[in-house]
Amino acid sequence: MRQECGNQVLSEAVTESRPSWSNTTGSTVSHVRLVFALIVVAYFLDIIDASIVQVALPSIQREFIVSTADLQWVYGAYALTIAGFLMLMGRAGDVYGQKKIFMGGLIIFTIASFLGGLAPSLLALIVFRAVQGIGAAMTTVTAFAILIGLYPEGKARNRAFGIITAILSGGFAAGAVAGGFLTVSFGWRSVMFINAPIGLVAVLLCQKYLPKTSGWVKNSQLDVPGALTVTAGTILFVYALTNAAVLGFFSQSTLAPLAASIVLIAGFLFIESRSKSPLMPLSFIKRGSVLTANALALVLTSVVGGISFILTIYMQNILGYSPEAAGLAILPGALIFFLVGGWGASWVISKIGIRKTILISTVLVTVGVLALTTISVGGNYYTILPGLLIWAAGASMGFPAINIAAVAGTKHGEEGLASGVVNTSFRVGFPLGLAVLLTIAGAFDPTAAAGSADSSIAAGVVAGFRYALFAGALLGIIGFLLAFRIREPKTSGWGQQAAQGPS
Structure with missing residues (x-):
């Protein structure tokens, strides 16, 4: 049923409107379906990774003999970097080309997943999970941007969003089941290794079939001061919220990063209001x-x-x-x-x-x-x-x-x-x-x-x-x-x- 509905959506999308990259993509139905499938893979890797690792946490804790507070950063490091780098990587795709950022993200995610499976300590695993989050930010944000370009506003885009929502919902549940099976059968390291072959195949297919896009924002450079402030501000904000969930809003571990994040985000807005090439033009908001x-x-x-x-x-x-x-x-x-x-x-x-x-x-x-x-x-x-x-x-x-x-x-x-x-x-x-x-x-x-x-x-x-x-x-x-x-x-x-x- 999922395949039939997906084919119907994608076929109607091509009938209603040609892809926005009319000069770079083929107009065949099979090509658009494949591009859409690659977008889904990027989202699927992110969502399934979140649920599959959660199931493996008790096994990781037993092997490294660490506290629950330290263990939470196996997921927390990933959450911090993916949230912090989304806006930067999204705009980088506009400036340098969505395909370049998307491919780079897939490669980083795949390598970090494999190295995470080899991690000799909890600290090493947390570092590789943070790098995974950066790769996931690069792929998911550019995949979403490619989807916006692939379908014009209207029924085609609405249905494509619906298909992605359905697949991601199934992916989260599938990740929990797969995580339990892999952890019991092959150990927790297998939940990291499993991303490697999927990512490798995705990289090869993306290199061949993903539309070749140059930077869409002409005569523009990336706003480095804006990128640094919004990325650091977002990471500190999520870090403060993570601490607040455990220690409360009024603990020093929450208030200090929260105050710093507010200062950085305020600085970001100040920079954007005066930048000639802003990362996020305030007029857009x-x-x-x-x-x-x-x-x-x-x-x-x-x-x-x-x-x-x-x-x-x-x-x-x-x-x-x-x-x-x-x-x-x-x-x-x-x-x-x-x-x-x-x-x-x-x-x-x-x-x-x-x-x-x-x-x-x-x-x-x-x-x-x-x-x-x-x-x-x-x-x-x-x-x-x-x-x-x-x-x-x-x-x-x-x-x-x-x-x-x-x-x-x-x-x-x-x-x-x-x-x-x-x-x-x-x-x-x-x-x-x-x-x-x-x-x-x-x-x-x-x-x-x-x-x-x-x-x-x-x-x-x-x-x-x-x-x-x-x-x-x-x-x-x-x-x-x-x-x-x-x-x-x-x-x-x-x-x-x-x-x-x-x-």
């Missing part, structure tokens, strides 16, 4: 619904990141589920993401438009989270399932719609910029939501932030989680209000006539 869509990306991913963590801790520490059982418990939500996000969202968008779709999405997210506030110490899976399904349906509709709104009106030469900004918003939203909701949970019951399993204090933990869930619902309401500011995009590509979708 003010255009159309770009700022609103990115604010919505932060809000929606904050809810998803925080609620996902709370549900996982609740099921394992309060309901007594094993990690495997907790993973299976979220499969209905993953299936909703796969079906609704993959195909239902694009159908709804084509019928009622972006703004109404996001309004419905935020209502469903809010209602679903409110339904989850009924959790209790004596609860069971069926008390949280309705809220989980409603919340997942809303979020899965919202992600493709927000992506479409964030890149609407993108001009030729801004593809990497648009991709970098919205992907950074999505990446920052997860640790932001985790930090905010766990801080609220901890304020009402300190043991909630730690997810204590002690039965004598379970009631206090659940009470803290309830307050955090109410905060999540409030974020949903904020998203609903923001959605009214979304403008409906025009269905036209770069210098092309409006794309006429199939009736």
